[in-house]
Amino acid sequence: MQKLKIFLVLTGYQITWLACVFGEKNFSFPMLGLWVGIIFFVTYFYFNNNKQKFIQTSLLISVPGYMFDSLMVYFQIYEFESIIKFGTLPIWMIILWLSFSILFDEILIFLKNYKILGIILSGILGPLTYYLGEPIGVLSIYYLHIFIILMIVFWMILMFYYLNFVIKIN
Numbered sequence: 001m002q003k004l005k006i007f008l009v010l011t012g013y014q015i016t017w018l019a020c021v022f023g024e025k026n027f028s029f030p031m032l033g034l035w036v037g038i039i040f041f042v043t044y045f046y047f048n049n050n051k052q053k054f055i056q057t058s059l060l061i062s063v064p065g066y067m068f069d070s071l072m073v074y075f076q077i078y079e080f081e082s083i084i085k086f087g088t089l090p091i092w093m094i095i096l097w098l099s100f101s102i103l104f105d106e107i108l109i110f111l112k113n114y115k116i117l118g119i120i121l122s123g124i125l126g127p128l129t130y131y132l133g134e135p136i137g138v139l140s141i142y143y144l145h146i147f148i149i150l151m152i153v154f155w156m157i158l159m160f161y162y163l164n165f166v167i168k169i170n
Contacts, residue, residue: 009106012040016099020092021138030084030092037095044102057105060166061158062097068154069093077150078130078141104162111159112167119159126155 020033048054066089073079073088082090111118130151133139141147 006107009044009102012044013099013103016040016096020090020096021133021136024082024090024092025137028083030082030090033092034095037092037099041095041098041102044106048105054102054105056169057166058098058101060169061101061104061162062094064158064161065097065100066093069097072147072150077143077147078139080139081137104166108162109167112163115160115163118163119156122159123152123156126158127151 016033016037019036023032023036024030045051045054070088080090080093082092084091086094108118127148130139131141131147134141
C-alpha cells in the first residue's frame with residue numbers, strides 16, 4: 001500500500017505541475033492548475049492521518065518558497081509569464097507550492113537519514129526545475145549568474161531547514 005500511496009502522491013504532484021504550466025501556456029487557461037492543485041491538495045488532506053502535522057509541514061515549506069519566489073521576481077532576477085497574478089507571481093504558484101509541500105510530508109522524509117545527499121540534490125534539482133521553465137516559456141531569467149547562485153543557496157537552505165527543523169517539529 002505504501003508504494004501505491006507514493007506513486008499517487010508523485011503522480012498528483014506531476015499532474016498539478018503540468019496543469020499549472022501547460023494550462024496557462026498551451027491551453028490559455030491559467031486557472032486549470034489552480035483547480036487541479038486544489039483537488040490534489042484537498043484529497044491528500046482528506047486521506048491524511050495526521051492533518052495537523054501535514055498543515056504545519058505545508059506552511060513551513062510553502063510560505064518560505066512563495067516568499068523566495070516573490071522576492072526573486074520583485075528584484076527582477078526572473079519573471080513568470082502569466083496572465084493572472086497574485087502579487088508578483090502567477091496565481092497557480094500558491095497551489096503549486098502547497099502541492100510541492102506534500103512531497104515533504106510524504107516522500108522526502110526518507111532523506112532524514114541522508115541529509116548531505118538531500119541537501120546536494122535539492123541544490124541541483126530545485127534550480128534545474130526553474131531553469132527548464134525558461135524554454136517552456138513559463139519563466140524569463142534576467143540575471144543568470146545571480147539566478148543560479150541564489151537558487152542553489154535557497155534550495156540547499158530549504159532542504160537543510162526541512163531536514164533539521166521541520167521534521168523535528170512534527
